[in-house]
Amino acid sequence: MPPQLLPASAAAFAPRATSVNVVLSSKVEPWLTQTLKRINRVKRPLNSVPQHQRCLTETLSSSTAIWTLTSLMLQKAPEADLRKDSNPLVEALFNYQLIHVEAYIVHVDMVLRNEVAYKLTPDSIESLIEYHKEVHCVDISANTYNWSEKELQVKKIHEEFIQAINKFVYRTHVTALEGLEEDGAGELLCGKSEEVKNNIMGLFLPLLPPPPRIVDVVRPQPLLPSSPAGANWWTQSTIQTSIPAPVDSWRVLPSSPSTTASSDNSTLWANMAVNEIQLPSPTPSFSQPFSSAGYYYSSPPVSAPIPALPLPSMLAQQPCGISVGYGGFGWDSRFQDYATTM
Structure with a gap:
């Protein structure tokens, strides 16, 4: 990489030199010849390299x-002092200002780097420093919290900006000289003004407060149960669900038999022996309800009491005879009368 050759006039706080340092190559570009002929009111001979160099230097x-490098739309006052209005045009007129960033050429190199170097004028530097102090520093200070070294940090940022803006030198290709006008004034072409704007606005640094201190938060230790039985109460929850014991489907009978259940119950009654069931005489005309607890009949809703039927164990204790099985109805005492009559 070739060394950066800049004259002493390009240094920070250096005054403008009386003569610009211009270095041309052994062959002059045609566009430079046309530009010099266009800006000179008095026709001057441009037949050699020294003639081009002398004309461009003067x-x-x-x-x-x-030269006007760029234009910046900046605030006139800090945000807290800006005028509030419903009309955006009124706010723009009263709250913003347009600063034209101007510079002069300090160096032209068409041999090593083919570049032109610009340095800001004292008026532009003063305007930017004033805006940085009166507006930018006030805003960044108001938008951050307070700490012990806040004012010193803001002051340091402003001092750094003063040094940076005085050292600011913009370099571009030598073709920028095509924007040269009469009396040596000019304007950057091909969108270079936006590049200058970004470079200058990059010098407005934000205020970075120190990170908050990390405070160790002491959290109370959770109390754990001391008894072994409850040691795992917080790690695992034991949920006991009562699972009913399996019941055979033939043991489950509905409490109120319906039409669908009657077909299933008919098979059940068909499998039962005749001597396992005894019905009162006469048979009631209504169906007796079942109980889900087992095969037990509930008492029929009759007005007269029904005589109890003898159990097989009771019949076994009586002597065998013709009256067996009929004593419950009172037929054994009058059987002889019936036989004589017949």
């Missing part, structure tokens, strides 16, 4: 050879 060294 033109750029003039006090009127001021």
Whole structure:
């Protein structure tokens, strides 16, 4: 990489030199010849490299050879002092200002780097420093919290900006000289003004407060149960669900038999022996309800009491005879009368 050759006038806080340092190659570009012929009111001979160099040096060294690098729309006052209005045009007129960033050429190199170097004028530097102090520093200080070294940090940022803006030198290709006008003034072409704007706004640094201190938060230790039985109460929850014991489907009978259940019950009654069931005489005309607890009949809703039927164990204790099985109905005492009559 070739060394950066800049004159002493390009240093920070250096005054403008009386003569611009111009270095041309052994062959002059045709566009440079046409540009010099266009800006010179008095026709001057441009037949050699020294003639081009002399003409360009005298033109750029003039006090009127001021270039407009870019224009910045900046606030007139801090945010807290800005005027509030429903009309955006009124706010723009009263709250913002347009600063034209101007510079002069300090160096032209068409041999090593093919570049042109610009340095800001004292008026532009003063305007940017004033805006940085009165608006930018106030805003960044108001938008951050307070700490012990806040004012010192803001002051340091402003001092750094003063140094940076005085050292600011913009470099671009030598073709920028095509924007040269009469008396050496000019304007950057091909969108270079936006690049200058971004470079200058990058010098407005934000205020970075120190990170908050990390405070160790002491949390109370959770109390754990001391008894072994409850040691795992918080790790695992034991949920006991009562699972009913399996019941055979033939043991489950509905409490109120319906039409569908009657077909299933008919098979059940068909499998039962005749001697296992005894019905009162006469048979009631209504169906007796079942109980889900087992095969037990509930008492029929009759007005007269029904005589109890003898159990097989009771019949076994009586002597065998013709009256067996009929004593419950009172037929054994009058059987002889019936036989004589017959």
